[in-house]
């Protein structure tokens with residue numbers, strides 16, 4: 001199975017301006033990935049994040065693109081931007097996501113649609129849009145940020161649980177497709193419990209939370225495994 005050097009790879013991280021996505025960006029830059037594209041709705045957040053990263057990693061390309069994952073044409077524009085800049089997306093990280101806490105008795109169509117369109121349909125669109133070029137070059141990684149709420153149901157967030165369970169099923173179907181067709185493409189999910197995105201680099205996470213750094217290290221480790229390892233769902237939680 002052929003590989004590509006990290007400096008030659010381009011990584012698209014949705015929600016890359018904040019929290020877990022930002023920790024992923026830092027880790028992958030540390031590991032030497034050549035180009036990162038950070039995408040989300042808030043342009044100022046993306047720009048502030050990118051400016052900070054560029055000063056730490058001046059020899060790598062850090063690009064930003066403001067888009068709304070719930071809007072198909074904006075999502076197509078993001079992918080077009082990535083193709084124009086990089087030719088292909090080597091690593092897609094479907095990290096953008098949100099929860100609308102509405103218990104079953106309060107669940108609204110609006111809340112349900114917001115969650116499903118962001119967490120699940122958006123990941124499906126991006127996968128569908130970047131996969132053909134991955135197939136063409138016979139190389140690629142698609143990583144979804146699911147959750148322990150993709151493995152267990154929690155009463156306060158039924159729509160979030162449905163979206164994160166759905167992500168696992170969708171990824172499994174795409175993995176089955178690429179494996180059946182002998183593609184050098186890995187599709188896997190990270191399923192964290194609570195992540196402390198506030199702790200700085202050196203301080204410990206709040207009790208019961210995972211440090212955001214642990215998420216990033218896990219991503220880096222998983223991507224670094226031999227390409228013939230078929231990864232599925234990686235569960236992780238803090239003590």
Ligand SMILES: NC(=O)c1ccc[n+]([C@@H]2O[C@H](COP(=O)([O-])OP(=O)(O)OC[C@H]3O[C@@H](n4cnc5c(N)ncnc54)[C@H](OP(=O)(O)O)[C@@H]3O)[C@@H](O)[C@H]2O)c1
Pocket residue numbers: 014015016017018019020021039040041042043045067068069070095096097098118145146147148191192193194195196197
């Ligand atoms: N923190 C946890 O405890 C935890 C646990 C398990 C799983 N997760 C998952 O981890 C992922 C990252 O969460 P986080 O904790 O790092 O929270 P976060 O900082 O709020 O990250 C969510 C990101 O999604 C982006 N986003 C939301 N709606 C979007 C849209 N319509 N279009 C494009 N981007 C959109 C946001 O950027 P904009 O607002 O700029 O669009 C933001 O950067 C999520 O999928 C979340 O479900 C988090």
